[in-house]
Amino acid sequence: MNAHAGFTQLVIDAAYLVASVLFILGLKRLSSPATARGGNALGATGMLIAVLATLLDREIVGFSGILVGVLIGSAIGVVAARAVKMTAMPQMVALLNGFGGGASVLVATDEYLRVTGGLTTATVDVALTIVLSVLIGAVTFSGSLVAFGKLQEIVTGRAVTYPLQKTLNALLGAGILVLAARLTVGAPDEMLFWMLIAAALVLGVLLVIPIGGADMPVVISLLNSYSGLAASATGFVLHNNVLIIGGALVGASGIILTQIMCRAMNRSLTNVLFGAFGAVAQTGAGGAAAGDRTVREVSAEDAAILMGYARSVVIVPGYGLAVAQAQHQVRDLANLLEARGVDVKYAIHPVAGRMPGHMNVLLAEANVPYDQLWEMERINPEFERTDVVLVIGANDVVNPAARTQPDSPLYGMPILDVDKAQHVIVMKRSMNPGFAGVDNELFYRENTRMLFGDAKQSLTKLVQEAKAMQEA
Amino acid sequence: MEGLLFAIYVFVLAVFIGFEVINKVPQILHTPLMSGSNAISGITLIGALVVAGRLEGPLSTAIGIAAVALATINVVGGFLVTDRMLQMFRRKPDGER
Numbered sequence: 176m177n178a179h180a181g182f183t184q185l186v187i188d189a190a191y192l193v194a195s196v197l198f199i200l201g202l203k204r205l206s207s208p209a210t211a212r213g214g215n216a217l218g219a220t221g222m223l224i225a226v227l228a229t230l231l232d233r234e235i236v237g238f239s240g241i242l243v244g245v246l247i248g249s250a251i252g253v254v255a256a257r258a259v260k261m262t263a264m265p266q267m268v269a270l271l272n273g274f275g276g277g278a279s280v281l282v283a284t285d286e287y288l289r290v291t292g293g294l295t296t297a298t299v300d301v302a303l304t305i306v307l308s309v310l311i312g313a314v315t316f317s318g319s320l321v322a323f324g325k326l327q328e329i330v331t332g333r334a335v336t337y338p339l340q341k342t343l344n345a346l347l348g349a350g351i352l353v354l355a356a357r358l359t360v361g362a363p364d365e366m367l368f369w370m371l372i373a374a375a376l377v378l379g380v381l382l383v384i385p386i387g388g389a390d391m392p393v394v395i396s397l398l399n400s401y402s403g404l405a406a407s408a409t410g411f412v413l414h415n416n417v418l419i420i421g422g423a424l425v426g427a428s429g430i431i432l433t434q435i436m437c438r439a440m441n442r443s444l445t446n447v448l449f450g451a452f453g454a455v456a457q458t459g460a461g462g463a464a465a466g467d468r469t470v471r472e473v474s475a476e477d478a479a480i481l482m483g484y485a486r487s488v489v490i491v492p493g494y495g496l497a498v499a500q501a502q503h504q505v506r507d508l509a510n511l512l513e514a515r516g517v518d519v520k521y522a523i524h525p526v527a528g529r530m531p532g533h534m535n536v537l538l539a540e541a542n543v544p545y546d547q548l549w550e551m552e553r554i555n556p557e558f559e560r561t562d563v564v565l566v567i568g569a570n571d572v573v574n575p576a577a578r579t580q581p582d583s584p585l586y587g588m589p590i591l592d593v594d595k596a597q598h599v600i601v602m603k604r605s606m607n608p609g610f611a612g613v614d615n616e617l618f619y620r621e622n623t624r625m626l627f628g629d630a631k632q633s634l635t636k637l638v639q640e641a642k643a644m645q646e647a
Numbered sequence: 648m649e650g651l652l653f654a655i656y657v658f659v660l661a662v663f664i665g666f667e668v669i670n671k672v673p674q675i676l677h678t679p680l681m682s683g684s685n686a687i688s689g690i691t692l693i694g695a696l697v698v699a700g701r702l703e704g705p706l707s708t709a710i711g712i713a714a715v716a717l718a719t720i721n722v723v724g725g726f727l728v729t730d731r732m733l734q735m736f737r738r739k740p741d742g743e744r
Contacts, residue, residue: 248719427665
């Protein structure tokens with residue numbers, strides 16, 4: 176019997192090792208669009224192996240509860256994954272992050288109840304890992320739900336601020352530290368444990384609520400990292416290496432993405448997380464310069480002619496494009512231009528969209544081939560040789576003030592150097608400034624033409640004009 | 648305590664592997680990277696399975712079932728939606744140009 180149990184445990188451990196390796200290989204294959212789908216499948220296979228091996232665990236004596244949970248979870252997961260719109264991907268990821276964190280809280284809670292119920296005794300390290308697991312998991316859970324609410328526009332997308340915000344957060348943080356310390360070194364106490372969970376849930380809400388909608392790419396990346404750390408922490412509680420490894424990989428991935436997003440927005444993480452406390456005064460600063468300068472308008476017909484006779488056109492899509500759901504019209508326009516022999520590329524700024532890489536997914540959905548999607552570093556040297564740039568619903572990421580005006584709030588932010596092209600056509604709803612509230616020098620330049628109106632309508636007109644050129 | 652130290656070893660090394668592997672993922676794949684890695688963080692599922700299956704009382708089992716359900720949504724939803732996205736990334740079809 177004992178030998179048998181030992182053998183089973185060996186099989187389980189070996190399966191966990193295989194799963195860990197598959198996770199790493201899967202992530203590695205995500206580095207190229209050609210192998211990425213296979214990589215994702217490897218990760219899923221690793222997960223399946225880990226799950227099947229766990230079912231051999233001799234601690235598991237009843238399977239009906241497991242079956243119920245798996246069936247419910249799978250049904251919701253399948254429906255959500257199939258139904259979600261690509262524009263809603265940030266919300267989806269936020270929710271999934273939250274669920275992962277929630278699961279960690281529940282697992283750690285059960286471990287603690289075993290301690291208070293006398294089923295196991297808690298040494299300091301056991302208590303510490305349980306406390307950490309609950310803390311990270313709960314902050315991930317409630318923070319992600321708020322992020323979801325903001326992205327889904329159930330909760331206001333604006334930064335929510337109120338008096339004594341910093342003080343309140345500091346007090347809550349201190350309270351959590353005291354509770355955590357007491358639970359780690361003191362005798363087990365169920366009441367204090369529930370208080371810790373409640374306080375951590377509140378903290379998650381308070382941390383995300385003062386962050387504005389435009390900064391959500393950073394928040395989702397960070398919560399992604401937390402969800403990984405929560406899984407790792409649960410691994411510490413259960414002494415389970417595959418949880419520790421899987422979670423650590425995700426934690427690292429989230430941190431890298433967070434850094435990339437911060438760099439692309441020219442902000443520090445501290446500034447994104449806590450910047451809202453007192454940011455209100457800044458907003459008006461840059462907008463005054465607009466004054467009496469004039470912009471040059473262009474009709475859809477002339478814009479189509481300009482692009483139709485160009486050798487090279489670069490399209491710069493911003494979030495306005497996704498809001499207008501006009502990706503398919505862009506693709507139609509690009510097709511028509513390509514049929515005339517125009518070289519068409521897309522220039523994607525790292526923060527285009529509402530999560531890292533979001534714009535690429537939206538364009539891929541509209542059947543834009545990925546070799547036409549150019550990253551900022553790669554496309555910037557190309558602008559000098561570009562005849563026409565078409566900017567659709569992007570503003571701050573093409574503002575030359577980021578390069579030239581040290582006093583601008585945008586100064587130092589990496590931008591797409593569209594102003595270096597021969598001609599720039601800017602499609603815009605109105606002359607309202609962008610997220611940063613800064614006036615854009617680009618719009619007043621000699622070589623810039625403005626095409627005002629709703630992105631989708633304007634693009635439809637452009638497509639009609641381009642078709643007419645084709646037939647003429 | 649020795650077990651904890653060993654676990655920290657594993658954690659730190661895995662973080663370094665994560666940094667190495669993920670740093671090479673290009674910008675165009677960042678969204679699938681996030682949803683795919685997210686699915687991996689649903690590995691908490693295997694902890695949840697044990698809680699739901701060891702039958703130590705109704706509260707414990709209920710907690711376990713809820714954890715299994717949440718983690719399964721994370722895993723199944725994450726991998727499937729990632730696959731759906733990656734399916735859309737195509738090279739230019741042959742003969743179009």
